[in-house]
Amino acid sequence: MHADLLSALEIENPFVGKNLAGVEWVTSAEWIYEKVFVSEDFSGFDRVVLRFDGLQGVATVSLNGTRLGESTSLFEGAEYDVKALVKPGKNLLHVTFAPVTSSEGGSGTGRRYAASSGGVTQPRADTVGIWRGVAVMAFSCVRVNDVQLRQDFSVSGIVGLDVDVVAERYDPALHLEILVRVCYRGNILHEARDILNKDLTSLRLNIKNPQFWWPAGLGDQPLYEVTVDVLAGRTCHEHVSRRIGLCRFTSESVTCGGRVQQRFQVNGHPLFLKGASWVPADVYAGRLTRVEYARLIKAAAVANMNCLRVWGGGLYESDAFYDLCDEYGICVWQDAVSAPEGGKAGAAKALERELGEQVRRLRHHPCVVLWCAGASADGSGGTVPPIESVVAAFDAGKPCLPPTAHEPFSWAGRRMPARCHPILSRVWWRDISASRNATFRIQPAFTTRSPRTAPGAFMRRFSISFYCRPVSTTRCG
Numbered sequence: 001m002h003a004d005l006l007s008a009l010e011i012e013n014p015f016v017g018k019n020l021a022g023v024e025w026v027t028s029a030e031w032i033y034e035k036v037f038v039s040e041d042f043s044g045f046d047r048v049v050l051r052f053d054g055l056q057g058v059a060t061v062s063l064n065g066t067r068l069g070e071s072t073s074l075f076e077g078a079e080y081d082v083k084a085l086v087k088p089g090k091n092l093l094h095v096t097f098a099p100v101t102s103s104e105g106g107s108g109t110g111r112r113y114a115a116s117s118g119g120v121t122q123p124r125a126d127t128v129g130i131w132r133g134v135a136v137m138a139f140s141c142v143r144v145n146d147v148q149l150r151q152d153f154s155v156s157g158i159v160g161l162d163v164d165v166v167a168e169r170y171d172p173a174l175h176l177e178i179l180v181r182v183c184y185r186g187n188i189l190h191e192a193r194d195i196l197n198k199d200l201t202s203l204r205l206n207i208k209n210p211q212f213w214w215p216a217g218l219g220d221q222p223l224y225e226v227t228v229d230v231l232a233g234r235t236c237h238e239h240v241s242r243r244i245g246l247c248r249f250t251s252e253s254v255t256c257g258g259r260v261q262q263r264f265q266v267n268g269h270p271l272f273l274k275g276a277s278w279v280p281a282d283v284y285a286g287r288l289t290r291v292e293y294a295r296l297i298k299a300a301a302v303a304n305m306n307c308l309r310v311w312g313g314g315l316y317e318s319d320a321f322y323d324l325c326d327e328y329g330i331c332v333w334q335d336a337v338s339a340p341e342g343g344k345a346g347a348a349k350a351l352e353r354e355l356g357e358q359v360r361r362l363r364h365h366p367c368v369v370l371w372c373a374g375a376s377a378d379g380s381g382g383t384v385p386p387i388e389s390v391v392a393a394f395d396a397g398k399p400c401l402p403p404t405a406h407e408p409f410s411w412a413g414r415r416m417p418a419r420c421h422p423i424l425s426r427v428w429w430r431d432i433s434a435s436r437n438a439t440f441r442i443q444p445a446f447t448t449r450s451p452r453t454a455p456g457a458f459m460r461r462f463s464i465s466f467y468c469r470p471v472s473t474t475r476c477g
Contacts, residue, residue, distance in 0.1 A: 213245025245366025
């Protein structure tokens with residue numbers, strides 16, 4: 001809501017002076033989004049749904065005067081069957097957001113993330129509104145609900161691709177076929193067909209002479225496109241596309257010096273993960289664009305990073321973030337996002353559903369190499385969903401770490417917080433997405449360092465410089 005009001009010049013820039021405190025009234029009011037949209041005639045379709053990819057706050061959805069339901073989770077999509085309500089021509093959609101009545105997760109708050117409540121990464125900035133896409137989707141005969149892609153590296157020189165398609169049929173008597181294709185640089189490399197006669201259909205394709213996806217600094221990032229079409233004769237009733245990279249990422253626990261450490265390998269080669277924690281790149285994440293994500297992720301790659309840990313107190317990022325990490329070779333260590341309102345009735349089940357949806361959405365990205373239960377001592381607080389069981393069910397084989405604190409390194413065998421040294425906290429371990437008005441340079445490329453190196457010597461050795469850009473103070477309105 002704040003981002004929409006700011007775009008309409010109805011409020012002053014919250015990030016100038018003390019203006020942020022002056023816009024707190026926004027969440028204490030009820031807000032209504034209203035949209036008149038023109039629809040085609042959907043009477044010939046078997047199912048028509050209205051889908052919201054992200055609603056922040058407690059939202060009540062109505063179409064043409066009929067209440068459809070209520071949504072309280074900003075990370076879980078909301079779908080409503082509207083076949084009987086949507087009509088050819090003009091339709092009126094209402095989304096009403098209740099006031100935020102309690103800072104501790106009251107009935108008018110809904111699902112939040114820890115960073116929005118204020119802390120070390122950003123000021124307190126609760127908001128409500130539509131922060132991701134909205135669509136009316138119509139299906140005829142069939143709907144593909146899920147596509148899972150599993151890679152098999154057991155045969156040298158060949159990567160086996162198992163494709164599991166979960167589909168919902170609306171006309172059991174109709175003969176349907178599934179066509180799966182693997183494309184690379186616009187060329188069809190392999191395809192497989194099967195009859196769709198059950199809810200789950202599995203197909204196998206073998207990719208010969210595979211081009212492997214590598215993290216930044218180790219090689220290129222070739223990406224394949226896998227398409228799934230459901231056909232009745234020559235008519236395509238459903239089409240789903242996924243962009244993947246062929247990558248085998250493994251993790252093993254080893255004991256060194258009496259401590260258990262994690263060692264990682266990618267495509268059979270040792271991998272040293274180096275990077276930063278990623279916090280929400282904007283106080284109002286809904287206004288972020290692909291261009292802004294590209295600027296920040298490219299900055300991480302230029303700084304010789306190969307990993308970003310998506311902090312558990314923040315967000316499950318948009319598809320643009322993970323697509324760009326695929327392209328730049330930035331590995332993603334994905335935390336389960338904790339819930340400050342975890343003590344509420346039914347919160348545990350809601351978190352499990354939410355995490356399952358996010359795992360299914362992100363598992364095909366080659367950049368998502370690690371899942372983690374979050375950070376036990378990083379200030380994110382709240383309740384963490386049961387990530388081990390969810391990952392085992394929907395992304396089996398992917399490494400899943402227990403709760404791991406955001407303490408980046410050890411100094412002479414002692415664990416130290418990220419902000420233990422003013423230079424290291426501002427530059428070396430600075431949250432990359434927090435540096436909207438700052439630029440850092442690291443030359444030359446680095447891979448390892450000694451924990452016993454003095455901070456000053458370390459900075460001189462790698463020629464790290466830091467400077468600030470001037471911040472605009474232009475007022476809106």
